[in-house]
Every structure is written in C-alpha cells, then in structure tokens.
Amino acid sequence: MHLLLRNGRVLDPATSRDEVADVAIANGLIAAIGPKLAKVDGAREINCEGKIIAPGLVDPHVHLREPGQEHKETIETGTMSAVAGGFTSLVCMPNTAPALDTPETLAWVQQRALQTAKCRVFPSAAVTKGRKGEELTEISLLRAAGAVAFTDDGDCVPTAGMMAKVLANVAPTGCVFMQHCQEPTLTKGSAMHAGSIAVRLGLGGWPRSAEETIIERDVRLNAGIGCRYHAQHVSSGGSVEILRRARASGQPVTAEVTPHHLVLTHEVCDNYNTLGKVNPPVREKKDIDALIAAVAEGVITVLGTDHAPHSADEKALPFEEAPFGMVGLETALPIYIEALVRSGAIDWPRLIAMLTIEPATLCGLDSCGVGKLVVGGVADLTVIDPAATWTVQPSALLSKSKNTPFPGRKVQGRAAMTIVQGEIRHELGPKQIG
Ligand code: DOR
Numbered sequence: 001m002h003l004l005l006r007n008g009r010v011l012d013p014a015t016s017r018d019e020v021a022d023v024a025i026a027n028g029l030i031a032a033i034g035p036k037l038a039k040v041d042g043a044r045e046i047n048c049e050g051k052i053i054a055p056g057l058v059d060p061h062v063h064l065r066e067p068g069q070e071h072k073e074t075i076e077t078g079t080m081s082a083v084a085g086g087f088t089s090l091v092c093m094p095n096t097a098p099a100l101d102t103p104e105t106l107a108w109v110q111q112r113a114l115q116t117a118k119c120r121v122f123p124s125a126a127v128t129k130g131r132k133g134e135e136l137t138e139i140s141l142l143r144a145a146g147a148v149a150f151t152d153d154g155d156c157v158p159t160a161g162m163m164a165k166v167l168a169n170v171a172p173t174g175c176v177f178m179q180h181c182q183e184p185t186l187t188k189g190s191a192m193h194a195g196s197i198a199v200r201l202g203l204g205g206w207p208r209s210a211e212e213t214i215i216e217r218d219v220r221l222n223a224g225i226g227c228r229y230h231a232q233h234v235s236s237g238g239s240v241e242i243l244r245r246a247r248a249s250g251q252p253v254t255a256e257v258t259p260h261h262l263v264l265t266h267e268v269c270d271n272y273n274t275l276g277k278v279n280p281p282v283r284e285k286k287d288i289d290a291l292i293a294a295v296a297e298g299v300i301t302v303l304g305t306d307h308a309p310h311s312a313d314e315k316a317l318p319f320e321e322a323p324f325g326m327v328g329l330e331t332a333l334p335i336y337i338e339a340l341v342r343s344g345a346i347d348w349p350r351l352i353a354m355l356t357i358e359p360a361t362l363c364g365l366d367s368c369g370v371g372k373l374v375v376g377g378v379a380d381l382t383v384i385d386p387a388a389t390w391t392v393q394p395s396a397l398l399s400k401s402k403n404t405p406f407p408g409r410k411v412q413g414r415a416a417m418t419i420v421q422g423e424i425r426h427e428l429g430p431k432q433i434g
Pocket of ligand 1: 095153155278306308
C-alpha cells in the first residue's frame with residue numbers, strides 16, 4: 001500500500017524534526033519526508049492539516065493476559081486496543097499463566113503475536129522462576145530468545161539478596177531490569193492508598209514507604225553493579241527524590257509514570273469503587289504535583305500505561321477481593337496531553353519523545369527502527385488530532401475488558417490514524433469525533 005500523509009506537523013524528537021511536511025509511505029517503509037512531496041500514482045492521500053504526524057507510540061508496560069487469562073484480554077484484543085489508542089509497539093508483561101519465564105513460553109507469545117497481533121509485541125521475561133522471587137530464570141537464554149526487558153511485574157523482587165543477584169545477572173545482558181516497587185511486608189492486606197479515605201472506608205492502607213524503600217534499596221544495591229534499572233509506575237512524590245539523587249550520581253536509573261497516577265487521587269476509590277483500585281494505588285494531589293514536576297524536570301522520562309484488563313465479574317467483587325488494575329491503552333494519550341501538555345509542564349515534542357524514542361531506547365527497540373521517523377526505516381506512525389474532543393465510553397473500548405477509571409470523562413486529543421509497517425490499523429471515522 002502507498003500512502004501520502006499531507007501537511008501534518010511532522011514531529012520526531014529522535015531526529016529533531018518539527019516541521020509542517022508530508023510523509024510518503026511505500027512497501028511498509030518511509031519513502032520520503034518533506035514539504036510538498038510529488039504525487040505518487042496509486043497512493044492514497046490523507047490530509048493531516050492541524051494534526052501531528054509522530055513516530056508510532058510505544059508502550060513499555062502492557063498486560064496482554066495471554067496465555068492463561070483470555071477472558072480478560074488476548075494478544076489480538078489487547079493490540080486492537082493499542083492501535084486504537086495510537087500505539088504501534090508494546091512491551092508485554094510476563095505475569096501470564098504460565099509466567100513468561102522460559103524461552104519456550106516467550107516463543108509461544110512471539111508466535112501468537114505473529115498470527116494475531118495488530119501491532120508489534122515485544123515480550124519481557126520474568127527474572128525469577130514463576131515470578132516467585134526465589135530462583136533466577138535463565139537470563140541469558142531468555143535474552144537470546146528475544147526478551148527486551150526483565151521484570152517480575154505484578155510482584156516485586158522481594159529480598160535484597162535476590163535483588164543483588166538479579167542486578168548482577170541482568171547487567172551483562174545490557175538489558176533493562178524493570179522493578180515493580182512494592183515492599184511486600186508493608187502491603188499485606190493493603191487495598192488502597194494509606195490516607196483519610198482508606199480510614200473512612202475501613203480498608204487496609206498502602207503506604208508510600210512501600211515503594212520508596214524498594215527504590216532506595218535497589219539503587220544502593222546497584223551502586224557497584226550499574227545494571228540498567230527502571231522503576232515502574234511510580235506513585236509517590238517521595239520516590240522522585242530518590243530517583244533524582246540516583247540519576248544525579250550517574251546511575252543508569254529511569255522511571256515511568258502512568259496516566260492514572262498523573263490525574264487521579266485516592267478519592268476515586270470512594271464508595272468502594274473498584275475501578276479506582278490499582279497497584280500501586282493512586283494517592284494525593286501532592287503526589288500528582290511531584291510526579292508532574294518530575295516529568296518537567298526530566299527525572300521521569302518514560303510514560304507507560306500499565307494496561308491491566310480485568311473482567312466485569314472480577315471488578316464487581318467486594319473492594320478488598322477485586323483485582324488491582326485498569327485498562328489504559330485507549331485513554332492514555334488524551335490523559336497525558338491533559339496532565340502534561342495542557343498543564344504547561346512540558347511541550348509537544350517532549351511528550352512525543354516520552355511516548356516514542358524514550359521507551360524505545362529503554363527496551364532497545366530503537367535499534368530496529370522503532371520510535372523514530374527515518375527515510376528507509378519502518379513506517380510505524382501515529383497521526384494525532386490534538387483538537388478531537390470525545391467522551392470515554394467503556395462499551396466503546398476495543399479491549400476485551402472495560403475496567404476504565406474514566407467512564408464519562410470528557411477528554412481532548414486522540415489518535416486519528418495508526419499505521420503499522422505501512423498498513424493502516426486504526427482510522428477514526430468522522431462520527432467518532434465530537
Ligand atoms: O494494578 C496492577 N495490575 N498493577 C500491576 O502491577 C499488575 C497489574 C495486573 O497484572 O493486573
């Protein structure tokens with residue numbers, strides 16, 4: 001298929017491009033970028049006036065649930081949701097059933113993705129067997145099998161002794177280790193942020209220190225090792241200080257923030273609303289302010305949705321029994337725009353960088369052309385309509401699960417078109433705008 005995207009703001013932080021121009025796509029590759037490109041016979045021309053043409057968005061933190069929990073999501077439905085949200089590449093988490101802790105399970109996901117996925121799927125691998133935190137997986141074999149990151153996400157590597165081994169064994173692979181920062185003995189029975197709402201509802205509180213102590217511990221353990229270390233879904237303002245110090249000391253430490261931690265506070269859990277139940281919990285305004293400031297300062301450099309689908313039946317359980325997690329792929333972009341760009345914290349180029357080249361580099365995907373717009377490179381692109389206003393309707397989500405914490409929320413900004421390897425995988429119809 002040949003496509004000619006006309007007159008968009010072509011925005012690619014990786015190559016420092018920010019100009020109104022056209023992008024020509026042929027045979028799955030970017031054929032040309034520049035103003036007023038010549039017509040191509042047989043090419044479909046798409047008017048992108050007023051829109052941003054960006055590299056395809058990359059999400060480093062997605063739960064696809066396959067194998068084992070296909071009632072919540074599959075690789076097919078999860079990637080349908082991804083392209084609807086503007087994502088062309090995602091890193092899937094290993095907390096499936098079975099866990100992605102062997103080259104065979106990894107190969108199974110890769111094969112399944114080849115057959116059913118609508119976008120690129122890069123698996124991460126568990127760093128301990130069964131994600132139990134007791135015995136290391138075959139890290140170099142998993143790396144050779146295509147793992148782009150190591151993590152026991154959903155669970156923290158619990159002990160300092162095991163964590164030291166993890167860092168020492170992941171470091172030589174050059175791969176990033178992604179920590180789910182949750183000190184388990186501080187969160188037994190915890191259901192939501194430890195604050196006034198938890199007290200009133202009689203729910204177990206989840207202290208900030210559960211996250212902060214793990215980041216502090218890991219950074220200290222890593223000081224003499226120098227493994228690439230990434231703190232997932234940071235929720236506490238206190239964590240920012242630890243991360244800032246670690247980065248200033250030259251450690252290869254990065255961190256990510258989710259859309260929900262940028263805009264929601266613990267009030268969302270009031271009336272035992274399980275749609276607001278997430279791990280780590282959403283906290284208070286002062287945490288949001290600190291997280292946004294950390295993005296503006298460059299202490300947090302990556303955005304990740306932690307898209308965590310759960311069925312309506314599971315979310316209908318009493319608050320303490322309901323699973324932690326929220327879907328995020330389809331609502332992420334406007335929430336990021338609202339929290340980070342419209343608030344004035346960062347500009348569009350920085351937002352696009354945090355959604356493209358930053359996560360691509362984190363997981364080594366930039367080396368295969370992901371996260372940037374290069375002539376001759378893969379044609380993964382997202383056309384963003386910054387002006388599109390719409391209302392989040394759970395039933396309209398393409399994810400198999402509808403557990404969004406944003407039902408009825410009016411938002412602005414949307415992926416108008418998502419192109420993967422030169423093929424249009426998502427295109428907004430005129431009826432979907434407004
Ligand atoms: O809320 C969450 N849900 N946080 C996680 O880290 C895991 C995820 C899940 O797998 O449901």
